[in-house]
Amino acid sequence: MDYVFYSAPIDDLSNWTNNGVNYRAQQDPGYSNRRPYLFAPDVVRGNDGRYYLYYSLAGPKGSGGYSGPISVAVSDAPDGQYEYLGNIRNADGTVYDEHVLFDPAVINDDGQIRLYYGACYPFDDLPAWLRPLTYPIQTKIFGKSRARIKAVDSIFGAMAVELADDMLTVTNIPQRIIPTKTKGTEFEGHSFWEASSIRKIGSTYYFVYSSIKSHELCYATSEFPDRGFVYRGTIVSNGDVVFEGRKPEDRVNQTGTNHGSIEQLGSQWFVFYHRNTHGSRWSRQACVEPITILPDGSVPQVEITSTGFHDGPLLADGRYSAMICSSLRKGRMPHGPARWRSVPTISSDDVDRFVGDITSGTVIGYKRFRFDGPTELSIRTRGNGTGGLLVSIDNEAVSTVSIGPSTDWTRRAVRVERAGVGELTFSYSGRGSIDLLDIEFAPLGEELATAPHRRASAP
Numbered sequence: 001m002d003y004v005f006y007s008a009p010i011d012d013l014s015n016w017t018n019n020g021v022n023y024r025a026q027q028d029p030g031y032s033n034r035r036p037y038l039f040a041p042d043v044v045r046g047n048d049g050r051y052y053l054y055y056s057l058a059g060p061k062g063s064g065g066y067s068g069p070i071s072v073a074v075s076d077a078p079d080g081q082y083e084y085l086g087n088i089r090n091a092d093g094t095v096y097d098e099h100v101l102f103d104p105a106v107i108n109d110d111g112q113i114r115l116y117y118g119a120c121y122p123f124d125d126l127p128a129w130l131r132p133l134t135y136p137i138q139t140k141i142f143g144k145s146r147a148r149i150k151a152v153d154s155i156f157g158a159m160a161v162e163l164a165d166d167m168l169t170v171t172n173i174p175q176r177i178i179p180t181k182t183k184g185t186e187f188e189g190h191s192f193w194e195a196s197s198i199r200k201i202g203s204t205y206y207f208v209y210s211s212i213k214s215h216e217l218c219y220a221t222s223e224f225p226d227r228g229f230v231y232r233g234t235i236v237s238n239g240d241v242v243f244e245g246r247k248p249e250d251r252v253n254q255t256g257t258n259h260g261s262i263e264q265l266g267s268q269w270f271v272f273y274h275r276n277t278h279g280s281r282w283s284r285q286a287c288v289e290p291i292t293i294l295p296d297g298s299v300p301q302v303e304i305t306s307t308g309f310h311d312g313p314l315l316a317d318g319r320y321s322a323m324i325c326s327s328l329r330k331g332r333m334p335h336g337p338a339r340w341r342s343v344p345t346i347s348s349d350d351v352d353r354f355v356g357d358i359t360s361g362t363v364i365g366y367k368r369f370r371f372d373g374p375t376e377l378s379i380r381t382r383g384n385g386t387g388g389l390l391v392s393i394d395n396e397a398v399s400t401v402s403i404g405p406s407t408d409w410t411r412r413a414v415r416v417e418r419a420g421v422g423e424l425t426f427s428y429s430g431r432g433s434i435d436l437l438d439i440e441f442a443p444l445g446e447e448l449a450t451a452p453h454r455r456a457s458a459p
Helices: 131-142 146-151
Strands: 003-007 017-023 042-045 051-055 071-075 083-087 105-109 112-117 159-163 192-201 204-211 216-222 230-237 261-265 268-276 284-291 318-321 327-329 345-348 353-358 363-372 375-383 386-393 396-403 406-416 419-431 434-443
Touching (some): 105 192, 192 261, 375 396, 396 406, 419 434
Antiparallel strands (some): 042 051, 051 071, 261 268, 268 284, 345 353
16 A cells, blocks of 8 residues: 555645655565555655655554554655655664554644654553553554553653654654543543644644544644643544534444544645545545634534535536535444445445445435526436435425436436525435436536546545
């Protein structure tokens, strides 16, 4: 599994391109059949103007990914070709191996390079007498000896260190910036799990992370880079959990691991995050939402939408991929892998990306579209299903699309009488299962676009 970088002009965030593979796992001397995968990385511009990629190798389902080392590659451009540089090391040249080495994040703080990393399992919240019983588990998962685990207060936590200008050498003692024992603290229920990310806005440091709930990106702030962080809240959940009081059992999607961060593009701040696809823990779709940073520095939680970088609701005109849905549910959606039960998924094959495994009771939502008057709405489906897709806008039924069996993508159209902005939903009722490829709108009286369907590779 290699790294591919995407880039876009700041003034045209609809035009994302890539130049192929930017860095291959096999470029790392530590590559092996046991650890062939590149995990969550970060990139920073060094004081020399070059770009440094921080990452770690891991095996299937993350095995070996917690034992390090954190490695570094370098390029002359942020989306250029990277070359292996070395491992994070101590001043004496030995490989740095303090705490759990996972999910590196890095920032150039006015010339000082700071590295953040770590992971936190809930072992530290166990009673003191029970913790030693977990040492065999910790030894196996984290690659530390019992003596090493017992010798420190904890191998867990969000850690911060400073690096020399060589971008490799640690120059100070690691500092834990968030407590691992969270009972009775402001972090309780939203403690650090993984996915460190660091930003500095003005004089305030924002530490963004995936919490113990895993579906949410939370944040903490401090006036210092390595201490004093205060829990501030959730920025986004990939199931809209907690947003406007939503309970976990009412999640709007299959929820799972969430990684990401916040970034300013032009004058607007965004949160980047991901959600699960293919019913798997390991397949994910990149997503983005605009956020607001209030005068007190807080970031209100945002809801999942279909609009991405688009400023405002999407215009009900033209063609949209079905996989931009903001919600995809059938009854109570699972947290974690969904392969053990029949639920709809964002999926793909060798040719197309689509919403798949749609069975009776599935509801697919899109927030939000702007209708400027009577519109012909068409969809393309395939599958062995027979029934109907109820089309609603803001929970008001406006039409029904009849569904019949089809091996190939088949267009089906209905008339929608609507003006205004609302959430578009499709609710399937019938037998069998179907896949949904795309949605297309055309003002009545105009023919649908005749351009051929542009095929997309699997994510």
